[in-house]
Amino acid sequence: MLQLFRGFFKSKIGIVVTLAFLGLIAVAFASSDVANTGMFGGVAGGDRVAVVGDRTIATSDLQQNVNNAYQQARSQDPTLSIEAFIAQGGFDNVLDQVISRNALAEFAELLGLRAGQRLVDSEITNEPGFRGADGEFDPDAFRAAIRGQGLTESAVRNDLALSLLARQTVVPLSYQSRMPRSFARTYAQLLNETRIGDAVRLPASAFAPDGEPTNAQLQAYYEENEARFIRPERRIIRYAAFDESALGDLPPVTQAQIAARYEANAVLYQAGEERSFTQLVLPTQAAAQAVINEVNGGTSLEASARSKGLSTTNVTEVEQADFATTTSEAVAEAAFDGEEGDLVGPVRGTLGWYVLSVTDVNVIAARSLADASDEIRETLETERRSEALNELTERFEDEFARGKSLEEAAEELGVEIQSTPQLLANGQVYGQRGQPPEELARVVSFAFDLGENEPQIAAIVPDVAYMIFDVGEIFTSSAAPLSEIREQVALQWRRDRGMTAASEAAARIVERMEGGMSLADAVAAEDVSLPAPDRLSLNRQELAASGQVNRATVLFFSMAEGTAKRVSVEETNSWFVVQLNEIQAPDLSDTEEGRAQIENTMRQLSDQLGEEYVAQFVAGAEASLDIERNEDGINAVRDQLTGATR
Secondary structure: OHHHHHHHOOOHHHHHHHHOOOOHHHHHHHOOOOOOOOOOOOOOOOOEEEEEOOEEEEHHHHHHHHHHHHHHHHHHOOOOOHHHHHHOOHHHHHHHHHHHHHHHHHHHHHOOOOOOHHHHHHHHHOOHHHEOOOOOEOHHHHHHHHHHOOOOHHHHHHHHHHHHHHHHHHHHHHOOOOOOHHHHHHHHHHHHOEEEEEEEEEEHHHOOOOOOOOHHHHHHHHHHOHHHHEEOOEEEEEEEEEEHHHHOOOOOOOHHHHHHHHHHOHHHHOOEEEEEEEEEEEOOHHHHHHHHHHHHOOOOHHHHHHHOOOOOEEEEEEOHHHHHHHOOHHHHHHHHHOOOOOEEEEEEOOOOEEEEEEEEEEEEOOOOHHHHHHHHHHHHHHHHHHHHHHHHHHHHHHHHHOOOOHHHHHHHHOOOOEEOOOEOOOOOEOOOOOOOOHHHOOOHHHHOOOOEOOOEEEEEEOOOEEEEEEEEEEEOOEEOOOOOOHHHHHHHHHHHHHHHHHHHHHHHHHHHHHOOOOHHHHHHOOOOOOOOOEEEEEEHHHHHHHOOOOHHHHHHOOOOOOOEEEEEEHHHOEEEEEEEEEEEOOOHHHOHHHHHHHHHHHHHHHHHHHHHHHHHHHHHHHHOOOEEEOHHHHHHHHHHHHOOOO
């Protein structure tokens, strides 16, 4: 049964069902990177948000689910605030999903289904995130993961049991659902149909009121639509960069230190030899000897290789020991025994039989302490500066943890603190074009997890340049004051009034057409100047391929022949009146391609049929149970998430 469940939740239907279950277990299993917000406890206004049959949904459960859903949404849009998430309906969606899941579990128990301890244990032990280095389930890893999310083992087990009960009810409903072929043929014909008609656009600008709105009108509109003007959280980052120049004077390198380093690395200063070669590797000794004979006869090594479909490689400035590691001791010894210009081989190596031409011999003389002193001094000074810089950064980390301020650190370093404009969590400058300084890119995301005046240190270039920074000011996500966005609100007010008037005009045009007028005459009867209707001839597949799908084209392909309808298209600030005159649908059953389309459509519709079965079952389960919502508890959770007070 468990294998059936796991296979089901990899399917298209299963994904839809799984996404509806935003329970606590999702945090422990799939969202280990979600920050612990510290808001998972009880809230004022009661300890429950709803009662579903005999099940109570605690305020802490709803809060956990909303936070989890918000973090998932924020991973797609880092600038999304909790206030905007709730204003866009995220809170209400999660609440509905939690109630539905509890309703399914309650209904499952009424049917006699159970999710016992062994079933829950099996799910936990099969979770890859809870396995140790040996690939087996690790209880310590499991407990550490849930503790990291502020969860208890009992809460995770209870939530998993809830999910398992819900699964047991919906899996059998949708498993291998199948749409009848006759239905699929009809839908496949729809996918290939061409529709002919007319459409006219009614732009909001043609109906927008003249003049400015009154203060009372603007204030009322702003209050009704406040959620549309929520600004994301912004932060000002204060920072200062520093490098080795902040170290001051360091103790000089002594001659004794130079001598000690020279002795420790004596092998680097001994006499040596570097050589360069042109190299060819062949599979047999006979083949290698044949190449050598050709070269001795006047052919170049490169030309001989090309005539056999092979190519040479160049090895430059290599010492004998290094060359031996890539070829063999025998090849390296032979190569370094020859003179410049000699042809060496054939010699057996790691890849086959080697033929080498010695192209350059560079004899490296031994270097005395006096010869190497300047180089060693420079190396020691570089190491000393890097070490001192690392010690400085470690000291600042400790002092910041004990309360040292950014100003105090900057004064000690002798650097000037700079401030960014207001930044969004994705690093963009709020309300302006452009980006913050490049060195800030790696710390912006981290800065949005800090409070104000909590200085930190970060590397710009490790061992070379660093940055101290903190958050100077936090602008929380909230609706912008009307005084700051008056012009924007006025434009939106005028646009909305124009859309309302365009809607009324579209309704009048449709009414005239139903009375027998043509579309052109019905449009001409309006008091405003409107564009003439456009003739439409659209094929569904061609339209989908073009990507030019909007609410007007969707309506055009869902209307009955001989009808006229109106629809708003928000992205164009317009209403449309669409008239459908003729539908041309091909008969697909007469061709092999058509029959293949019918089969493909049947498979797709079968998936959607299963989803519809699940949706209807969930609605039926909820209708059969007593569900009581505690609005005080719900509002208390909502207020604590946003920091609002009532």
